[in-house]
Amino acid sequence: KLLQMNSLNKKDLHNKGVCRLMEPIIEFKNITKSYGDNVVVKDLNLTIDKGAFITIIGSSGCGKTTTLKMINRLITPDSGEILIDGKNIENRDVIKLRRNIGYSIQGNVLFPHLTVRDNIAYVPELSEKIDKKELDNDVRELMKIVNLDEKYIDYFPHELSGGQAQRVGLARALASKPRIMLLDEPFGAVDAITRTQLQKEIKRIHKESNITFIFVTHDINEAVSLGDKVIIMEDGQIDQYDTPEKIVNEPATEFAKTLIGDKSIIKI
Ligand SMILES: Nc1ncnc2c1ncn2[C@@H]1O[C@H](COP(=O)(O)OP(=O)(O)OP(=O)(O)O)[C@@H](O)[C@H]1O
Ligand SMILES: [Mg+2]
The missing domain is CATH 3.40.50.300 (P-loop containing nucleotide triphosphate hydrolases)
Structure with a gap:
């Protein structure tokens, strides 16, 4: 979807x-x-x-x-x-x-004060008309796409491994549905x-x-x-x-x- x-x-x-x-x-x-x-x-x-x-x-x-x-x-x-x-x-x-334009930064810089969910949802949340429920589903779907278990959704970046953080970065870059x-x-x-x-x-x-x-x-x-x-x-x-x-x-x-x-x- x-x-x-x-x-x-x-x-x-x-x-x-x-x-x-x-x-x-x-x-x-x-x-x-x-x-x-x-x-x-x-x-x-x-x-x-x-x-x-x-x-x-x-x-x-x-x-x-x-x-x-x-x-x-x-x-x-x-x-x-x-x-x-x-x-x-x-x-x-x-x-x-x-x-x-989705951008996954070299070395992967996530927002440290935001959870996995909020990191991924960052750009979509900037738009005014956003359905919370739908966004939550989108976040979970993106986590699936990048192979990150849903249990990490409320984790903060410092609680993730380097590879997991990188996958969150990839999901975040995809979340804005970029061209x-x-x-x-x-x-x-x-x-x-x-x-x-x-x-x-x-x-x-x-x-x-x-x-x-x-x-x-x-x-x-x-x-x-x-x-x-x-x-x-x-x-x-x-x-x-x-x-x-x-x-x-x-x-x-x-x-x-x-x-x-x-x-x-x-x-x-
Ligand atoms: N802000 C800056 N001020 C001065 N020099 C810079 C700056 N940013 C990049 N450079 C220089 O520009 C050159 C190219 O840097 P760039 O980051 O594009 O390399 P890269 O090909 O991505 O390398 P890597 O594979 O190590 O990531 C380097 O010599 C670097 O030192
Ligand atoms: Mg480089």
């Missing part, structure tokens, strides 16, 4: 097939961002299609988080334009813009089994919704298995933006080659 708002209509389903129409949702046009002498994003050009699942991988400090944060205007670029649905985000109301999800290493602190489960859930959510995902990871296997396109970033620039098959079989740069390593052990 939660995903219904974003669920695919027949036409979209048709488009998901062979003759899917590509329509951009996010466009970076010559985006540059520096801190002092440190140019962290360099003349970045990027088009992301509606409904895509994009993964971003690259060395620590190469500009991944900065790139994500420019999409919901937590960071302002020095030059260039970012368009969402063809419109420059600079001129948009920032609150309205962020309502459409775009920015996930910054969302599975960094979870064990391998939970991680595999969550990857499956994320894939399912993507399949059943119309949400565009942008997902940062340090794990090449995760990048190629989740993404329908992968961005390899190096020093604030894109080395390669391609399908997982191309990334694995035809890495474009030395860095991409190093990242792939032995391709026989990579599962797409």
Whole structure:
């Protein structure tokens, strides 16, 4: 039910097939961002299609988080334009813009004074016409989606493990029924089994919704298995933006080659 708002209509389903129409949702046009002498994003050009699942991988400090944060205007670029649905985000109301964009922060920062329920319900509760009962059901459904037992609903963040807190962060990002999800290493602190489960859930959510995902990871296997396109970033620039098959079989740069390593052990 939660995903219904974003669920695919027949036409979209048709488009998901062979003759899917590509329509951009996010466009970076010559985006540059520096801190002092440190140019962290360099003349970045990027088009992301509606409904895509994009993964971003690259060395620590190469500009991944900065790139994500420019999409919901937590960071302002020095030059260039970012368009969402063809419109420059600079001129948009920032609150309205962020309502459409779910963001799961790297390291996962929950509101410490709020319970799991209130953390997840935070954004929906900002809207005036909200049915308490319905919201409670939504929270429970989201907890199910991220594999978190209902018994934690009244827990506070300090009573959760790192992986549990991260799942609450993911549920909170999904709660606003966003059109775009920015996930910054969302599975960094979870064990391998939970991680595999969550990857499956994320894939399912993507399949059943119309949400565009942008997902940062340090794990090449995760990048190629989740993404329908992968961005390899190096020093604030894109080395390669391609399908997982191309990334694995035809890495474009030395860095991409190093990242792939032995391709026989990579599962797409
Ligand atoms: N507020 C800031 N002031 C100065 N430098 C900054 C600031 N924020 C980020 N940087 C620098 O920008 C560069 C890119 O940072 P960013 O957080 O985008 O990296 P990242 O690719 O997400 O790395 P990681 O994989 O470690 O999360 C880094 O060199 C960082 O030191
Ligand atoms: Mg980062």
